[in-house]
Amino acid sequence: MSEQAISVRSMNKFYGEFHALKNIDLDVGRGEKVVICGPSGSGKSTLIRCINRLEEHQAGTIEVNGIPLDDNVDNIDEIRREAGMVFQNFNLFPHMTILENCTLAPTLVRKQSRKEAEEAAMSYLERVKIPEQAHKYPGELSGGQQQRVAIARALCMAPEIMLFDEPTSALDPEMISEVLDVMVGLAEEGMTMVCVTHEMGFARQVADRVIFMAEGEIIEEAPPGEFFDNPKSERTKTFLGQVLGH
């Protein structure tokens, strides 16, 4: 087994003529928490979506838990089982109850029994502090609650890595902290996390490393203390000035 949870080597991604990601090299160690930030259109969401093949990269290699991400469908499915993902817009299945949302993939993909899956789902729903909503439909929940369910749903697959794609960007301000609390809890338990976010307080508190991207390139990466207090590149300084300076 490889040392790295995620290992990306000189990866390039194009949308037609547009060069979306340029020579990305990224390693994420086991248990490491990485926060990716940068202006919109910098490719940070694209990068995280390439890791579980929601987007296809055109050059370079990606390995997740030592499994190469290539055109082999079995490998893709295995990587997706290992890496849970939380989306900006929650993407809960609206025609299923909260509990069904959480048990669907474990029963279908992990072949768990219904009872087993439901017990696990309830324990995760308790962990995100909404077990009492288990039999409601997503449309009956607030945004913050839906996002916590989305986290629980991903955890039900018992992934080794969690990918967060701007998990708080679509939330009303008063609901952001309830989601961040859950994520902090996860980080403290040692989960490997890659998180695209603008929540700089979260980055400072949780991240082992902060990565700054712009125009499809990684511009700078450093531990949060150094990144925030002593950024090297001009672009990082400008960005931080815009994000923190009000």
Place this chain on the structure above:
Amino acid sequence: MTDLPIQHTSAFSNIKRHYFATPLNSAITVLLAAFTAWILWGFFNWAFLEAIWGYGKNEECRAHEHGACWSFVATRWRIVLFGLYPFEEQWRSALACIVMLIVAILSCVPVFWNAKRLPVLWMVGFATFYILMRGGVFGLTPVVERDWGGLSLTVFIFASVCLLGMPLSIIFALLRRSELPWIARTMALVIDVIRSLPLLAIMFTFAIVLPFVLPGWAIGDKLYRVIVGYAIFFACYQAEIIRGGIQAIPSGQEEAAKALGMGYWHRIGYIVLPQAFRNALPPTINQFVITFKETSLVTIIGFFDILASGRAAAGTADWSFATIEMYVFVGLLFFVFVFSLSRYGAYLERRMSLNSR
């Protein structure tokens, strides 16, 4: 907190506001009300007050032109309902119809919405229907498909077309949005070609032309060829309806399923199709209604569906004056069926919107 006074509007003031706001408004209201009343009275008078009831009164009916002759229905209903089906065996046709009806009603009950129960229910239903109609086993006299007719034929064609066409339409819709361009484009072409042909031409081709092309063992009875042709026609329309339903699903839904490691068939079966059908419910019910009504086109290739049987029933010299009564009767049968279908569709919509509030 201050309570605002709630505006109570009485029924009378509402009527006044909506229908008698200005003198012109009032005039139009009165005129239309009078016109409606006149038409309703005319129909009521014809259908009930002046009507002639009872068995075999065609001579009285002929003499009495102002009222409906329900005696026609009382006397000739068996021809309308069963067509050319042998008279002594018509109880079988009736029973077969009732079996189909029960199966249809049962499959509307959520208890049966289950990948195992529904197919079993329909297979048992179809087998019972076929054995009753076709006979030849259990001491039942054989009756060939050519002699089937009336309501049971209409119901049989409709049910077979939907059951054959529905799975086919799902396959068409999925092929139509395949990631391989040549599959998607070929399917799009097939759908567009078949949709641009008249249903009549397709039925005719399958009934008359196909026997020259197909090997002998694959020909089957004319009835089944027509049903297959009609089912393909149905599937092309329904496939586009389903595709529309699929396109209305946010892309995040499939992405979330992918991110959970769910494979293609799991994504289609548990995430995409349930939501697509929910989105596409109103046009789907619409398609069922149209399909039911268009079964009447099978007359053109010599089958006695309920409309053709009706015409036959009013076709003899002693009842030839009763065409209006015949059309009213057949129309009523169509109405009962289509109206229940629409109400059921409305119930489904309500139920689904409750589920995903």
